[in-house]
Amino acid sequence: MKQLDSLAAYFGFEEPVHRSLDDVRMNLKVVKHCGAVLFLESMFPKILPQTSWISPDEVSIPSMYAIRASFYDGNPKIRVMHHDIDLKLHCSRLNVQSEISKFDDASSRLTFMVDASSLLCEILNECDVHAEQRYKHCGGNSEWFPIVRKNQVRLRLKGRGGTQIERHQNGSFTNQRVEYNNFDFAELERLISSGNFVDAYFSLDTFDYMKKAGIGLVTDKLIIHQVLPNVLF
Template sequence: MEIMNGQHDAIVFFDVETTYPDPVRILYEFGSIYVCPRRLIELNNTSYKTLIRPDDLDILTDRSWKNLSKKRITREDLVSAPHFFKVADTIYHILHGRIWAGHNIEEFDCARIKEAFDGINKPAPEYRHLIDSRHLLTNWFGKRAGNMTQLDSLAAYFGFEEQVHRSLDDVRMNLKVVKHCGAVLFLESMFPKILPQTSWISPDEVSIPSMYAIPASFYDGNSKIRVMHHDIDLKLHCSRLNVQSEISKFDDASSRLTFEVDASSLLCEILNECDVHAEQRYKHCGGNSKWFPIVRKNQVRLRLKGRGGTQIERHQNGSFTNQRVEYNNFDFAELDRLISPGNFVDAYFSLDTYDYTKKAGIVLVADKLIMHQVLPNVLFLA
């Protein structure tokens, strides 16, 4: 058995198989591997699997036998398998006092293990820490793979082979899925501007049931949240928004240039739903600042980008001019004349979150603005 820095450093990925849909779930297989937490590789000669003979084979229904047959498990296999009490000490030694990992193990596998040990009047193993990949990946990877309860949904998302529902095979697939999800999340966090590929959509293209929120980063412990639509970041394009306020040098989150616009009823509905998802995820991640809604009196505030600048196209007398606003390089007076009440703007904006001086919420960051107004043809930015 290959061990690094002592056995207790290893993560135990395990899985149990039970009959279904019998009224009483009967445990018939256990499988496990030890995994190095630093390299996420299976340690040599640490895998274990065993079929387990039920105390009474006659209580298995025809449907259960049919499902077992699909897994190439015969009645003879179970007859010759050891009863649980004969493998209990081995399973206890594998699990007790270690870090447990598996998919949906908190609700399902852990309960089956305890029931099996209770059935032979022996104390059940206890974990030092529990990693349930169902909760972990639902929180961080979101719903992009579909039904996160089922490991085969994640396997299908990555194009893996079909899940065979045998304990040791499923354990290894679980580890493979975790590594692939981790790689995707790492790349998305390191390259947010290019991964995942996003496109601007108008409010009438948004499917509200397909919206959800996940943490914005998985490696630095911050409380920023990503609002997702299907499996990409939600980025909106809204036409002909009526500017309601002059440009302001400050907002609630930080020193940024902001201005307010009217929001349609549909845009308000979408952004209110964003607030619900983002606030729930923010609190789930440990945030405790007061959450401020993004929509106020049917108006929203747009913020110009501080880094990289907001691209501005000025629609003037039937022509367009491309200009970029940099946070530390602009003529505020000219900018104030450009963005003023009564004018209209086509806005392309993304959603960011802030947590500043005990205030938290969503801010709409303008990546691109198209200003519609009639002004003298004066260049307002160098």
């Protein structure tokens, strides 16, 4: 009931009286208003920008922890939390260290490596500790692979729904949504190449495949800052 009262107060509704019919009516009003907010956020992202991604310097490491989300093919899925919501990070000017490549598994995932700052490494290493402990506690028995390797991390393009990609060159932006089943690989190789920089918005998704487990960094959005001129999008 505290959650209902909090939402009602947020939208400026009258004081709940905690009777069954009144509670039902209040629930309907809250759901309608929440739905309207979510609809507006999806239709007008620039007017109501997403605020779920935070930069590394906004992360409170003591406020991080991991919980079991579900089981997939008998293996536990783990969520990394920060202040009771899923941890999603926004990092600027990450230096691309490798061209995009196809991950050698049945999903044909597209990945590339970037340099990680010391703060980002610290945060992701802590994510590894929490996620692996929870994974083992929930019965996972695959070998755990760390996110950070030699101060670099692997970013993965989003499969279902696609990763939104923007190119920033000469002060202008170009937008394109890359779908996992609808892309020009040669075009992506030119776009995501060593020496360019990216602003990355990514979430943490645990995987468990062929006895290998760990955390994948799945990009919802990339802004590519191209260094080389005359690169076609």
